[in-house]
Amino acid sequence: MSPLVALRFARFRLLVLIQLANAVGVWMHVVAAQWILTEAGRQPWVVYGLLKTEDAVSSTVSAWTVGLSLAVFVSLYTVLGVIDFILMRRYARLDPPEVGRGGDEEAAPEPAPAY
Numbered sequence: 001m002s003p004l005v006a007l008r009f010a011r012f013r014l015l016v017l018i019q020l021a022n023a024v025g026v027w028m029h030v031v032a033a034q035w036i037l038t039e040a041g042r043q044p045w046v047v048y049g050l051l052k053t054e055d056a057v058s059s060t061v062s063a064w065t066v067g068l069s070l071a072v073f074v075s076l077y078t079v080l081g082v083i084d085f086i087l088m089r090r091y092a093r094l095d096p097p098e099v100g101r102g103g104d105e106e107a108a109p110e111p112a113p114a115y
Contacts (some may be wrong), residue, residue: 045051
């Protein structure tokens with residue numbers, strides 16, 4: 001790291017750390033707000049006290065069905081996460097193509113239109 005970059009980072013280190021903490025805090029607040037809005041939209045009668053929770057529970061869906069559904073979603077997202085990690089790592093390790101190397105060097109470059 002060059003001394004100039006190190007000096008800039010040292011000067012703004014506190015600001016960078018505050019921004020990092022703020023980004024995480026904002027994300028957590030967004031998740032909480034989404035959860036509240038989802039639940040209020042999904043069960044408005046239960047949320048506003050017009051229906052008891054015990055009356056809102058479905059008697060046709062068993063605990064086994066809920067567990068199976070949860071297991072399927074967790075395993076699906078785990079597989080997708082592993083595939084995403086493998087692909088991201090593979091493409092991050094690739095060398096970028098060299099600029100000006102390869103291709104047709106005899107062909108004249110096509111001018112870009114300027115409006």
